[in-house]
Amino acid sequence: MPELPEVETVVRGLQKSVVSQQITSVQVFRNNAITPLSSELFTQRLTGCTIETVTRRGKYLIFQLKPQLCLLAHLRMTGKFIVTSLLPQPHKHHRVWFQLGHQQLMIFDDMRCFGTLELVESLEQAKKLQQLGIEPLSAKLTLNHLKNCFNKSSTTIKSLLLDQTKVAGIGNIYASEILFDAKISPLRTGNQLSIQELKNLKKSIQKILKAAIDKNGTSISDFRKVDEKTGEFQNFLKVYGKNELACSHCSTPIQRIIQQQRSSFFCPSCQQ
Numbered sequence: 001m002p003e004l005p006e007v008e009t010v011v012r013g014l015q016k017s018v019v020s021q022q023i024t025s026v027q028v029f030r031n032n033a034i035t036p037l038s039s040e041l042f043t044q045r046l047t048g049c050t051i052e053t054v055t056r057r058g059k060y061l062i063f064q065l066k067p068q069l070c071l072l073a074h075l076r077m078t079g080k081f082i083v084t085s086l087l088p089q090p091h092k093h094h095r096v097w098f099q100l101g102h103q104q105l106m107i108f109d110d111m112r113c114f115g116t117l118e119l120v121e122s123l124e125q126a127k128k129l130q131q132l133g134i135e136p137l138s139a140k141l142t143l144n145h146l147k148n149c150f151n152k153s154s155t156t157i158k159s160l161l162l163d164q165t166k167v168a169g170i171g172n173i174y175a176s177e178i179l180f181d182a183k184i185s186p187l188r189t190g191n192q193l194s195i196q197e198l199k200n201l202k203k204s205i206q207k208i209l210k211a212a213i214d215k216n217g218t219s220i221s222d223f224r225k226v227d228e229k230t231g232e233f234q235n236f237l238k239v240y241g242k243n244e245l246a247c248s249h250c251s252t253p254i255q256r257i258i259q260q261q262r263s264s265f266f267c268p269s270c271q272q
């Protein structure tokens with residue numbers, strides 16, 4: 001599932017290719033990507049709009065349009081945006097085509113159909129965005145914020161990192177990598193962490209997410225950039241997907257455990 005670094009990679013790709021372009025036509029192949037609007041209304045509202053900016057909040061992509069309208073996209077499991085100047089044949093995973101000017105096509109492709117495209121009048125009206133926690137790469141990620149969010153909780157730190165209302169954008173891959181970098185076991189609870197450990201965690205959150213963005217995200221299964229090339233951070237993962245392989249730091253076999261129906265990977269020696 002795309003997490004913050006993958007969404008940021010998609011946003012940067014779209015910023016280079018679709019900003020200032022006018023949406024000249026829209027074709028919806030599968031309605032459930034755009035619920036609750038009908039495909040007629042979705043098409044009608046978007047046609048003629050110009051894409052002013054493409055930004056990110058948590059795992060949401062935000063297309064700010066002119067006249068005033070916002071398109072919020074969430075990729076969920078397998079959603080992706082492809083921008084091409086070729087005229088492809090519709091593929092069974094294509095959900096929506098956005099014709100941009102006369103030269104380009106932006107395709108929303110989603111094999112598993114969990115991704116969503118939603119129109120809102122303004123960002124202030126987007127309740128989903130208001131519920132998100134702070135951006136981890138902003139100055140708002142402070143030791144105090146982590147103390148307030150994590151230090152009073154008896155929930156495991158792995159679950160707390162995945163909670164989008166506390167810190168937005170971290171998913172299963174980066175939660176494991178961040179905890180390895182911070183040398184904290186995923187089994188610890190928020191209220192067991194010392195101030196020094198919270199400081200380490202803050203540093204590791206920013207270090208791992210920035211490193212992953214620098215490598216254009218992680219392509220383990222479906223994630224692709226808008227030019228359909230893969231990210232490269234899968235080559236730099238230290239624990240995720242490495243169960244029973246030797247820890248790169250101490251050679252102890254990496255363990256895989258299940259927490260809230262999701263895999264966590266960690267080194268039982270390095271992470272206490």
Ligand SMILES: [Zn+2]
Nearest residue numbers: 247250267270
């Ligand atoms: Zn180790």
